[in-house]
Amino acid sequence: MNQNSVPQSDSASILYRVKHRTHYQYSSDVSVCQNQLRMQPVSGGNLQCHRSQIRIEPAPTTIESHFDYFGNHVQTFSIESVHRSLVVTASSVVSIEPQAVIDEDSTPPWEQCSSSIELAPAEPLIDEHRFNSPLVRCGEPFAQYATSSFTPGRSLLAASLDLTRRIHADFRYDTTVTTVNTTPEEAFAIRAGVCQDFAHIQIACLRSIGLAARYVSGYLRTTPPPGKPRMVGADESHAWLEVHAGKDVGWIGLDPTNACMVSTNHIPICVGRDYGDVSPMRGVVLGGGAHTLKVSVDVEPIEDKSKS
Template sequence: MSEDNGAKIRYRIRHLTEYRYSNNVAVCQNQVRMQPVSGGNVTCERTELKIAPEPTSRDEHVDYFGNRVITFSIEAIHKSLAVDVESVVAVAANPTDDKTQSPNWESLLATSPDQMRHPKIDEHRFGSPRITPAETFRQYAESSFTPQREIVDAALDLTRRIHDEFKYDTTATTVETTTKEAFSLRAGVCQDFAHVEIACLRSMGLAARYVSGYLRTLPPPGKERLVGADESHAWVEVYAGDEIGWLGLDPTNACLVGTDHIPVCIGRDYDDVSPMRGVVLGGGTNTLKVSVDVEPIADV
């Protein structure tokens, strides 16, 4: 994980998505959420999205959560689609660590939905398309959230428990697996672990949101980094009070979020931040190839 020392780390990120179809596609329409935006500890220096074939129409907007969204359509016969995003970002170290003094978690509870103090925060206390707070999740979380325990300590303990008690297994779940199913399986991938932790936090009455982005991976000692071997990643943010703000937690890696984590989109759950979604007319069967490369670069 990161060795946060107050400095920034600059990255060049390339995310290439390629579809190949067995039959002709007459029309396709897609939305893309793969471009970072500046905010928090991240500065997006530049970002460019290339699409092949050339779209018939292309529009851009910022969604409710502040994510950059490109919508495009291709109204011409094609048998392949490539979406290539390249960005340069700078990620600053987060001064928060597991020794940071923070408020106790009970002080962060909303009194009621009718007395929201910060609507943009408090809306993340409630259910969303993929996450429904429930007593099962509350019971799992409560051993971490003991009375008067500081929010950083309690949330990090929950993060580590999910890492220790759930198995990382790419075959156990799919993108459609529900949070309840992943919790019962005690297995899955980063998306599942993030959903489970958010469900636990919201079931305790806390505000928690889903973050999608990238994680720099380090090769074994003496080995070269593999281009395209980095991955899209997902983690969690819990609101930890006005002084700390949103605290990043990575249950897949049992850690606080650091400079190895590069956020791209935030939302209530995966449905709000899916990197690419769309519909096609025709196409038959398709094959999908995704390549992500996260490269630290020097200042110039």
């Protein structure tokens, strides 16, 4: 995601219509498939979900819904009829409220947040986001990289924003050099990757100095170049992170891909320790041969609220 494609945040809430379409085409028959989806937003924080639905073609044999350990909405389904195509479309209407403006120097010193985090009753999982997770491992190289930003006594937000901007400056956005399975260590070594890699790297840096940081998946509103029409399906899935700044401030969203704090242009869907906890769609198939995958995301601001 290019920083220049992100519009300035609005001071008022924004209503969005979001459509995420995933299409698998198989070269031979699939007799059975089982899948798990995390594509539906959950109201909380500055997001209000007004409506959300999942359409699956062909129609599933079984489907059930639950909330996972991190509070994400999960749909689990199976298709037990022969098929060569699978199309999943998630459609939602959400509103995003602007976050309160936080002065960079108003948050506690980062050492205070690192040495002892007081767990708020509504946030029982904070401490869990301070340690290793399946895809993000703490390490000395990450701690050393973070040290330039986290100088003694510096405000947590000022230091975290500085780290966010350094990652944006030091790492090249390149869709050709990493895959969904690339580790943070590998992306860190080549100083390149995509939003998933940058979020993982910053989380690794923060956890390596004792801070709580979690992965966020969602969507980012973008704008077309001047004079060009908006293209349906041109918006992207996106990833960023949140760092915990103590019980009085809570989670603060940071986007290292775009060197900014999270704004009303960011639409969160799921949170977790790393990408493995929030993958939009995963599953297994019996048969199918080779397959092709097409994904499109459309994020449309709704100016007339009666159309929502």
